[in-house]
Amino acid sequence: MSDLVQDWLDFWNGELGLADKIVHEDFVWHVAPLTGGPSQDHAGRDGLVEWVRDGHRNMPGLRFTVEVGPISQEPFHVVRWLAEAGTISFHGTDILRVESGRIAEYWLNADGLWAAQQLGIMPRQG
Numbered sequence: 001m002s003d004l005v006q007d008w009l010d011f012w013n014g015e016l017g018l019a020d021k022i023v024h025e026d027f028v029w030h031v032a033p034l035t036g037g038p039s040q041d042h043a044g045r046d047g048l049v050e051w052v053r054d055g056h057r058n059m060p061g062l063r064f065t066v067e068v069g070p071i072s073q074e075p076f077h078v079v080r081w082l083a084e085a086g087t088i089s090f091h092g093t094d095i096l097r098v099e100s101g102r103i104a105e106y107w108l109n110a111d112g113l114w115a116a117q118q119l120g121i122m123p124r125q126g
Contacts, residue, residue, distance in 0.1 A: 024104040059085035
């Protein structure tokens with residue numbers, strides 16, 4: 001695994017101080033809302049740091065492990081991951097675009113609805 005992708009994993013595992021090193025100052029990220037609809041675009045490193053911090057607050061013990069990848073075709077890196085926090089687990093895929101050695105753009109595809117259902121935020125179907 002490349003140093004950048006390892007640092008990305010460490011960042012998601014709570015080492016928030018890595019953000020300045022690995023996330024480009026003009027960072028943009030794209031994520032689909034839990035309740036459905038088109039992807040929402042966000043800008044800024046600080047917003048990402050706060051989002052990751054909130055994830056750790058809401059799911060104590062949250063840990064990410066890489067299951068597949070990274071699959072790389074410059075400037076893109078793709079990683080399939082598993083997130084676990086106690087009895088809660090869900091999967092996702094990150095697509096990262098690297099510019100000048102830092103992550104400039106990020107697309108998240110995750111089982112967010114499944115995570116929200118396990119947390120009791122959204123009702124389970126069936």
